[in-house]
Amino acid sequence: KFAMVAPDVQIDDGKGTILISSEEGETEANNHRKLSDFGIRNGTRLQADDFLQDYTLLINVLHSEDLEKDVEFEVVGDTPERIGPKPSEPTSKNISNGSDDGAQPSTSTGNQQ
Numbered sequence: 001k002f003a004m005v006a007p008d009v010q011i012d013d014g015k016g017t018i019l020i021s022s023e024e025g026e027t028e029a030n031n032h033r034k035l036s037d038f039g040i041r042n043g044t045r046l047q048a049d050d051f052l053q054d055y056t057l058l059i060n061v062l063h064s065e066d067l068e069k070d071v072e073f074e075v076v077g078d079t080p081e082r083i084g085p086k087p088s089e090p091t092s093k094n095i096s097n098g099s100d101d102g103a104q105p106s107t108s109t110g111n112q113q
Contacts, residue, residue: 001075002057004050011038012045012058019046035061 006022017038021027030038040046042063049056067074 002048004048004055004057005052007048007050009046009048011040012047020048022051 007020008018008022009020011017011019018027019030019038035041035044040061042061044061046059046061047056048059064074
């Protein structure tokens with residue numbers, strides 16, 4: 001859902017409890033545990049970091065009884081469409097001769113002696 005490649009996920013409680021690690025096998029024992037086994041409940045915040053993509057996501061866990069049948073979770077909010085470096089913003093100034101002070105090229109045609 002979040003397009004992460006190698007996430008590290010921890011409970012944002014100041015204790016640093018790691019739920020998912022990008023290091024192979026480090027948190028494999030957590031794969032079959034429930035969130036409640038870690039004390040995660042309505043209102044808990046999780047922090048997910050993907051260092052390979054320089055991407056951090058804060059997740060607010062909210063309990064809901066209103067999900068459709070066979071739906072285990074729902075992602076609400078903005079999810080990234082494309083991960084990676086942000087595109088550079090287009091320059092709105094028109095720069096001529098290495099200057100952006102608005103000066104125009106000289107157009108004088110005075111007599112030369």
